[in-house]
Amino acid sequence: xxxxxxxxxxxxxxxxxxxxxxxxxxxxxxxxxxxxxxxxxxxxxxxxxxxxxxxxxxxxxxxxxxxxxxxxxxxxxxxxxxxxxxx
Numbered sequence: 001x002x003x004x005x006x007x008x009x010x011x012x013x014x015x016x017x018x019x020x021x022x023x024x025x026x027x028x029x030x031x032x033x034x035x036x037x038x039x040x041x042x043x044x045x046x047x048x049x050x051x052x053x054x055x056x057x058x059x060x061x062x063x064x065x066x067x068x069x070x071x072x073x074x075x076x077x078x079x080x081x082x083x084x085x086x087x
Contacts, residue, residue, distance in 0.1 A: 007031050012042040020053045048085040055081055 007015070012035040015028055024032065036043040055077075 007035050009035075009039060009042055012036070012039065013045060016042070016046045016049050020049060051081065051084045 012032060015024060015032045018024060018028070019032065032046075036046060
């Protein structure tokens with residue numbers, strides 16, 4: 001079990017992105033969860049990645065959250081994102 005338990009932060013980041021895009025195998029999911037129990041930074045990165053991913057998916061469905069003139073996200077939307085990802 002030890003060989004599947006310990007992964008580097010770099011690998012944890014890769015697995016986080018893979019999980020959001022494609023999903024993980026059971027072994028990868030276990031490795032990621034064990035790493036998150038040990039590393040608070042990667043656990044926080046994972047939470048923030050989920051928030052950003054949800055925002056981007058919502059933006060595709062609701063493009064009015066971005067100004068057509070400047071291409072920037074609405075100020076209220078930006079504040080909501082920053083509030084959610086801040087610790």
